[in-house]
Amino acid sequence: MNVEGSTAFVSGGASGLGEATVRLLVERGARVAIADVDDDRGRALCSELGDGAVFFHADVTDDGEVQSAVGVAVEQLGELRLVVGCAGIGLAARVLGREGPADL
Template identity: 45%
Template structure:
């Protein structure tokens, strides 16, 4: 899938991995719709990129909000050729902690944003992509979802987060098989530790401890490196139905 001249939705596009992806798409001649709830940073990024981006205030887990954002994208760009789902939250909590069972709303909110939100935007965008004229490879669109290495090696306190990300991994192949009839590929990226707002507040000692778990390179990933993987997936027409770990060979410990 060519980036230049095509339009993409990026959820969570106002910061972190999503913002790096938006900038990378714009730099390659693409256009991006930034779906996020961070109005100030989202609007600022769209203004920075001019005609290459728009900002859509979007609750990815809400049907009406996502429908409105997709409609705004179509109105601005005429079509959608890809969706990159980066929106996500992490609410650490033990299933049974010092104060008793985890509040159920912490679990359900994580599932709603990370898993249901990914599914919601994907289904709406895929319906529009199926209407596109196929390119020379027969492609009409590409879906790129964001899971996590926690889908495989969740730590203590990550039951909700790991479940939400494992769900994203689990729906990758069924979606790829279904969307094959429409010429739409589905690929998931499972990042390890990246320089994102989720990790910005960590104490230095905690960061050093985590970095020691990274064989090579022994540092947090950079958002631009995530965006580079997005570019590679878009460019390779035979990459489909797979989850790719992007983690410096890291395998998370129990704690």
């Protein structure tokens, strides 16, 4: 897929699979908005990648933070063409109990 000149928004982009995705997108010529709760890693990654990436603090469990980050990303980088969800969130709940599968 040709992403050169496109703008991407990657949640969870400061580490792990999200970071790898950010690096690949920037390498292929995309501008990337990195959204994550890890400010230090996000800013360090942006410093390393240069003008190809911008960091925004955003907790994906907070709709307001995500909407704000997307809005500022669009203002700074232009229309989003790609959105990648890599934020690692989940519910701490029992999956299977004595009564059968839990209602997740």
